[in-house]
Amino acid sequence: MLDAVIALVMEAGRLIAAELLRPGGPRGAGDKANIDGEVEVLLRQALGKILACDFVGEETGVLLSGHRYCWVVDPNDGTSDFLQGHLGSAISVGLLRECVPVLGVVYAPLTERGADCIAWAEGLPHLLRNGELTAPNVAAGALAVGVDVFVSLAARARPTQNTELCAPASFHPMPSIAYRLARVAAGDGVAAVSLYAVSPHDVVAGHALLRAGGGDLWNEKGQALGYATPVAFNQPVRFCFGGRETACRELIKRPWQIVFHDSQE
Structure with a gap:
């Protein structure tokens, strides 16, 4: 199943890449x-042909029948x-089994x-990662x-604040929370x-x-995030932190609100 999903996502990635590179730029405005x-x-x-089950999509809506499996998709995070x-935008395809993430494919077709x-x-x-086994230990x-x-x-507009918030680590700005989490999982960073x-x-x-590597997700209150249903978290989420628990809990304690003083991030 994973091989089939990877092939499908990479096919979709070619469409995303072609759209970004089209003359005149990609079609749309704002966040659409x-x-x-x-x-x-x-x-x-x-x-649906790989596994016929429930579906949650950002663009095409939700189909929930009570099936134990559910695809959860962002076509261009x-x-x-x-x-x-x-x-750096990314296609994100996840599969929940009884509200537990059991498969994930994140593909950024154009990055630096x-x-x-x-x-x-x-x-x-x-x-x-790109067809090769990799064994980072997020934990x-x-x-x-x-x-x-x-x-x-958006953190590029507030380098001083983000430097302080992430110290002694460095802050690395990039689009797509899906791809940020994937890169942490792959060992490129300590937290997203x-x-x-x-x-x-x-x-x-x-x-x-x-x-896969012992990491997890938390909200701004330090509550571990799971899925009460395929479309709702088990806890309210304002800010999200993913990676190693020790690093994330330290980041959660820091005053992230300071980046909103003059701009939105």
């Missing part, structure tokens, strides 16, 4: 891109930055490091000099932060990837 709906229709139809021409696909399904001993990381905390691209009120479709796939 035309390609998002087009890609989700493709994913919804094909995922990071749309606002994508529409501004920034690299090239195309990047990070995937895992329950039963695999390690993550797959082994800590806030330290030389490691990164992944934050939103979202100061937006995320929804399950933003994080289920990344949550699955974190599970």
